[in-house]
Amino acid sequence: MFKKLITPIQLWLLSRGQCVxxxxPLAKANSVKHSESTNKITCxxxxxxxYDTQKRSYRRALFSEI
Ligand SMILES: [Zn+2]
Incomplete structure (x- = not known):
């Protein structure tokens, strides 16, 4: 259930900085520092x-990052 495939629509939403x-908008979501160049965003x-602050892009968190 958790492990759904990411669809093109979801990728498009992420590229716009929106929750899939x-x-x-993920800019409004709760954000905490995760590592040197990333923030963890909880919608x-x-x-x-x-969120990668250098590439300025969002991606889904991996299991190991939660
Ligand atoms: Zn959401």
């Missing part, structure tokens, strides 16, 4: 993303 689940719907 609820569409909320209000519970999905977790990693």
């Amino acid at each position: 689940g609820c569409g909320m 209000s719907c519970g999905r977790i993303f990693i």
